[in-house]
Amino acid sequence: MGPGPITADPRVLRAMSAQLVGQFDPSMTAYMTETMALYRAVFRTTNQQTFLVDGTSRAGIEAALVSLIEPGDRVLVPIFGRFGHLLVEIAERCRAEVHTIEMPWGEVFEPETVERAVRAVSPKMLATVHGDTSTTMCQPLADIGRICRDNDVLFYCDATASLGGNTFELDAWGLDVATAGLQKCLGGPSGSAPISISPRAVDVINARKNVEAGIREHQDVAHGSRIASNYFDLAMIMDYWGDRRLNHHTEATTMLYAARECARLLVAEGIDRAVERHRRHGAAMLAGVRGLGLTVFGDVAHKMHNVVAVEIPTGLDGDAARAALLNDFGIEIGTSFGPLHGRVWRIGTMGHNARKEAVLLTLAALEQVLRAGNVPITAGGGVGAAQEVYAS
Numbered sequence: 001m002g003p004g005p006i007t008a009d010p011r012v013l014r015a016m017s018a019q020l021v022g023q024f025d026p027s028m029t030a031y032m033t034e035t036m037a038l039y040r041a042v043f044r045t046t047n048q049q050t051f052l053v054d055g056t057s058r059a060g061i062e063a064a065l066v067s068l069i070e071p072g073d074r075v076l077v078p079i080f081g082r083f084g085h086l087l088v089e090i091a092e093r094c095r096a097e098v099h100t101i102e103m104p105w106g107e108v109f110e111p112e113t114v115e116r117a118v119r120a121v122s123p124k125m126l127a128t129v130h131g132d133t134s135t136t137m138c139q140p141l142a143d144i145g146r147i148c149r150d151n152d153v154l155f156y157c158d159a160t161a162s163l164g165g166n167t168f169e170l171d172a173w174g175l176d177v178a179t180a181g182l183q184k185c186l187g188g189p190s191g192s193a194p195i196s197i198s199p200r201a202v203d204v205i206n207a208r209k210n211v212e213a214g215i216r217e218h219q220d221v222a223h224g225s226r227i228a229s230n231y232f233d234l235a236m237i238m239d240y241w242g243d244r245r246l247n248h249h250t251e252a253t254t255m256l257y258a259a260r261e262c263a264r265l266l267v268a269e270g271i272d273r274a275v276e277r278h279r280r281h282g283a284a285m286l287a288g289v290r291g292l293g294l295t296v297f298g299d300v301a302h303k304m305h306n307v308v309a310v311e312i313p314t315g316l317d318g319d320a321a322r323a324a325l326l327n328d329f330g331i332e333i334g335t336s337f338g339p340l341h342g343r344v345w346r347i348g349t350m351g352h353n354a355r356k357e358a359v360l361l362t363l364a365a366l367e368q369v370l371r372a373g374n375v376p377i378t379a380g381g382g383v384g385a386a387q388e389v390y391a392s
């Protein structure tokens with residue numbers, strides 16, 4: 001019940017145990033094409049270029065940034081948690097001229113603040129996180145999309161923590177590129193990074209296309225400044241997933257099975273229903289921790305549905321309490337990073353764990369751990385408050 005990775009959906013684990021096939025086997029290429037269509041539904045986009053980058057979520061981030069940013073390009077990063085700092089770090093490694101604006105952890109940006117910064121910096125790209133797992137905050141994106149379009153700025157977003165459990169509208173919000181991972185609301189393991197790229201971002205990437213020497217054909221004239229990474233070269237990866245099937249890496253077949261199954265389950269459930277499931281169980285967990293008498297961190301109006309940050313009661317050893325939850329009840333909750341380390345626990349309700357019994361058992365176990373730590377609590381208050389949410 002941490003902030004991810006979480007208990008994988010058993011159906012995803014089963015899909016991963018299927019036998020491997022070669023990467024140009026017709027069933028494999030059919031799976032790839034099907035997976036592209038499934039992730040278009042998940043991201044809510046018509047972008048043809050919607051596929052998987054092999055690697056954990058940051059592989060998707062690195063692929064997007066290294067393929068779009070050329071050295072010296074101005075990039076604006078609004079930071080409201082740890083993963084905004086990660087975007088800065090990756091953009092700097094791409095040798096961008098990085099500009100930042102920053103909100104205190106636990107808050108999100110007003111569009112006017114972002115608009116002022118866009119006007120002042122005039123960046124090629126704005127890169128932001130949607131849901132920052134470190135603070136649990138979810139940045140509204142629709143206005144930022146409009147601001148980017150009005151100012152001709154490419155709009156990249158890291159949706160790793162939010163996708164599938166919170167409304168996400170790639171096309172309607174005017175995003176150019178979004179990336180994610182499987183290990184949060186998608187209910188899978190880490191190791192595959194779904195990505196979707198708008199036609200105008202595809203043009204920016206393809207303007208730098210330099211096909212690898214050993215597979216180059218007569219039409220592959222090198223142009224633009226070569227993308228600094230081979231593995232994350234989206235121009236080549238698009239040719240690999242596209243009709244041309246131009247060889248690149250050896251596709252991580254088992255992760256493809258996992259990613260396909262995650263999206264298949266989400267689409268079968270219905271994206272809106274999956275978001276509503278996360279909202280409901282997140283609301284029950286929020287009410288439950290408050291019902292125990294605990295204090296929730298941050299601007300709750302902008303909290304992601306799928307994770308809550310709870311202040312560790314004064315005088316309680318937060319790590320010892322987490323260890324007791326794990327050892328006595330088999331339930332893992334999360335610690336936190338940076339300024340919140342030692343201050344809050346993060347409790348997730350996502351993917352396969354966005355279920356009533358998971359919420360109620362966690363609250364019941366947490367009550368026992370708090371009681372053992374002599375924290376004054378409302379007996380039965382956690383499960384009771386969550387049940388009221390379920391009854392409403």
Ligand SMILES: Cc1ncc(COP(=O)(O)O)c(C=O)c1O
Pocket residue numbers: 004056057058059083129131132133134158159160161181190191
């Ligand atoms: C919002 C966000 N972005 C990026 C990452 C990095 O993901 P990974 O560890 O899969 O590379 C995480 C991981 O928790 C995350 O929550």
